[in-house]
Amino acid sequence: xxxxxxxxxxxxxxxxxxxxxxxxxxxxxxxxxxxxxxxxxxxxxxxxxxxxxxxxxxxxxxxxxxxxxxxxxxxxxxxxxxxxxxxxxxxxxxxxxxxxxxxxxxxxxxxxxxxxxxxxxxxxxxxxxxxxxxxxxxxxxxxxxxxxxxxxxxxxxxxxxxxxxxxxxxxxxxxxxxxxxxxxxxxxxxxxxxxxxxxxxxxxxxxxxxxxxxxxxxxxxxxxxxxxxxxxxxxxxxxxxxxxxxxxxxxxxxxxxxxxxxxxxxxxxxxxxxxxxxxxxxxxxxxxxxxxxxxxxxxxxxx
Amino acid sequence: xxxxxxxxxxxxxxxxxxxxxxxxxxxxxxxxxxxxxxxxxxxxxxxxxxxxxxxxxxxxxxxxxxxxxxxxxxxxxxxxxxxxxxxxxxxxxxxxxxxxxxxxxxxxxxxxxxxxxxxxxxxxxxxxxxxxxxxxxxxxxxxxxxxxxxxxxxxxxxxxxxxxxxxxxxxxxxxxxxxxxxxxxxxxxxxxxxxxxxxxxxxxxxxxxxxxxxxxxxxxxxxxxxxxxxxxxxxxxxxxxxxxxxxxxxxxxxxxxxxxxxxxxxxxxxxxxxxxxxxxxxxxxxxxxxxxxxxxxxxxxxxxxxxxxxxxxxxxxxxxxxxxxxxxxxxxxxxxxxxxxxxxxxxxxxxx
Numbered sequence: 265x266x267x268x269x270x271x272x273x274x275x276x277x278x279x280x281x282x283x284x285x286x287x288x289x290x291x292x293x294x295x296x297x298x299x300x301x302x303x304x305x306x307x308x309x310x311x312x313x314x315x316x317x318x319x320x321x322x323x324x325x326x327x328x329x330x331x332x333x334x335x336x337x338x339x340x341x342x343x344x345x346x347x348x349x350x351x352x353x354x355x356x357x358x359x360x361x362x363x364x365x366x367x368x369x370x371x372x373x374x375x376x377x378x379x380x381x382x383x384x385x386x387x388x389x390x391x392x393x394x395x396x397x398x399x400x401x402x403x404x405x406x407x408x409x410x411x412x413x414x415x416x417x418x419x420x421x422x423x424x425x426x427x428x429x430x431x432x433x434x435x436x437x438x439x440x441x442x443x444x445x446x447x448x449x450x451x452x453x454x455x456x457x458x459x460x461x462x463x464x465x466x467x468x469x470x471x472x473x474x475x476x477x478x479x480x481x482x483x484x485x486x487x488x489x490x491x492x493x494x495x496x497x498x499x500x501x502x503x504x505x506x507x508x509x510x511x512x513x514x515x516x517x518x519x520x521x522x523x524x525x526x527x528x529x530x531x532x533x534x535x536x537x538x539x540x541x542x543x544x545x546x547x548x549x550x551x552x553x554x555x556x557x558x559x560x561x562x563x564x565x566x567x
Numbered sequence: 568x569x570x571x572x573x574x575x576x577x578x579x580x581x582x583x584x585x586x587x588x589x590x591x592x593x594x595x596x597x598x599x600x601x602x603x604x605x606x607x608x609x610x611x612x613x614x615x616x617x618x619x620x621x622x623x624x625x626x627x628x629x630x631x632x633x634x635x636x637x638x639x640x641x642x643x644x645x646x647x648x649x650x651x652x653x654x655x656x657x658x659x660x661x662x663x664x665x666x667x668x669x670x671x672x673x674x675x676x677x678x679x680x681x682x683x684x685x686x687x688x689x690x691x692x693x694x695x696x697x698x699x700x701x702x703x704x705x706x707x708x709x710x711x712x713x714x715x716x717x718x719x720x721x722x723x724x725x726x727x728x729x730x731x732x733x734x735x736x737x738x739x740x741x742x743x744x745x746x747x748x749x750x751x752x753x754x755x756x757x758x759x760x761x762x763x764x765x766x767x768x769x770x771x772x773x774x775x776x777x778x779x780x781x782x783x784x785x786x787x788x789x790x791x792x793x794x795x796x797x798x799x800x801x802x803x804x805x806x807x808x809x810x811x812x813x814x815x816x817x818x819x820x821x822x823x824x825x826x827x828x829x830x831x832x833x834x835x836x837x838x839x840x841x842x843x844x845x846x847x848x849x850x851x852x853x854x855x856x857x858x859x860x861x862x863x864x865x866x867x868x869x870x871x872x873x874x875x876x877x878x879x880x881x882x883x884x885x886x887x888x889x890x891x892x893x894x895x896x897x898x899x900x901x902x903x904x905x906x907x908x909x910x911x912x913x914x915x916x917x918x919x
């Protein structure tokens with residue numbers, strides 16, 4: 265008997281209509297996104313970039329150029345053998361740019377996922393519980409918002425030790441406050457809905473309510489922020505590589521490559537020009553994509 | 568006005584409220600800055616390797632290292648080190664760099680105005696380009712000018728600023744020789760007497776127009792490159808808030824009673840739209856101070872950015888802590904000033 269009652273009012277169960285509704289609003293969003301031509305262009309180029317990143321080890325003409333020097337081919341300007349020229353120690357820049365694509369995508373993904381998991385958890389907990397928990401967590405968040413992210417990221421990375429992995433951690437550690445603030449305000453508005461109270465009345469625990477019943481409804485702004493932040497995360501990692509605390513040689517990272525070619529600019533312009541254009545293309549496409557998604561989230565801004 | 572009692576009373580009350588408001592905001596800044604100092608202090612003790620050994624050099628004997636650690640107070644227990652450090656900070660003593668052996672606060676004094684001047688110039692650039700672009704976009708909503716301005720701002724914001732700075736520097740500075748390659752002021756010239764530390768203002772105060780134009784000449788390119796990063800959001804916010812103001816019912820009324828369109832836009836819409844733009848500009852100030860780190864590195868600008876980059880490459884943590892705290896103070900100040908101005912612009916907001 266007790267079992268039967270449980271199955272009737274199972275706090276786990278999400279009504280079929282709610283799922284339908286969620287799906288419907290996603291579909292409407294996808295439609296609105298598809299009407300935005302610039303974002304579609306961004307999406308198509310990004311898919312192309314992803315394919316390049318996956319196949320880079322096979323399509324790069326000199327895959328060994330990622331790390332190995334070739335003193336016989338130093339300082340060559342772009343030509344038929346080396347499309348983007350070669351660098352100071354004879355590595356093929358075209359191959360290195362291709363091999364750096366996957367790294368850039370991985371860096372962006374890692375930063376965005378780490379930052380959003382920290383930020384969403386902190387934001388959701390503080391928004392849901394309110395009171396002193398919220399006060400404490402939000403003051404903690406404020407600390408990170410009082411210093412420009414890049415400055416703190418440089419300091420964190422320097423403390424953890426130079427290198428691309430620590431740069432990703434350092435950047436993620438300063439990137440989460442935006443997610444925390446956004447999630448908090450989302451959760452605050454959703455937790456007032458009667459259904460949340462109903463689940464609580466049925467005996468749903470706090471953590472279950474937050475993660476299974478509130479956050480799924482706050483998901484689209486979080487995903488959109490992840491997209492709009494992706495390009496800037498890539499840009500920040502490149503900046504750290506350029507400054508010298510991020511990726512270390514011989515890693516084929518675009519920012520570090522620009523730094524490496526900087527001393528020979530503009531006479532040997534190709535060494536830092538092509539990696540810079542690669543960064544630009546990737547960031548630009550993510551921004552186009554994010555721009556379209558923002559309109560989906562907030563149609564008011566685009567009427 | 569008269570119906571609401573004594574207007575004098577009302578205004579003193581309002582000023583009192585502002586004072587209380589500012590005081591409360593200032594008090595709230597203290598725990599945040601304390602937290603910030605704790606975080607930077609803890610990460611500075613996380614440093615891999617041995618900063619003292621690094622600073623003393625590879626040939627140093629253990630005795631020399633010990634003496635150096637004692638000299639910089641690094642032989643004390645860590646909580647005591649923190650208390651000593653904070654006691655120093657309260658007297659504006661940020662310690663001494665292990666690497667350069669120079670007092671951090673002397674460097675800070677020289678570098679803070681340089682960064683502020685660059686950031687302010689960039690904000691001015693970004694607003695003078697971004698606000699008109701946003702207005703034009705909103706008046707031609709979803710028509711070609713709107714699309715073009717949107718695409719242009721996204722185009723520019725996606726550039727790595729350090730890369731763009733490098734290219735502009737060699738094109739305009741080296742190749743065409745239009746702008747100085749690096750620095751804030753001609754190397755051999757005597758800078759104006761220091762009053763504010765902002766060279767452009769100081770040279771004006773000294774009545775030295777040559778120096779004034781020289782500083783503008785030096786700052787133009789770095790500030791322009793830096794401003795590109797803020798362009799997109801200033802344009803976007805101006806556009807969005809203009810649209811909101813344009814769709815206000817009052818605009819329809821004003822049009823229907825025959826007020827010229829240009830007058831409506833200039834007199835009513837712009838004013839209503841400006842508060843949001845103002846907020847984003849002050850937020851951008853912070854973003855640009857971060858971007859300045861990279862632009863300073865390229866243009867040899869003697870500001871905070873170059874300082875923190877050098878320090879972090881040398882594992883030199885005293886300057887890093889000092890610079891982060893200074894950024895925190897500047898940021899909090901800008902935020903408070905923004906909120907006060909916000910209340911002054913928008914009479915609906917009350918302090919209290």
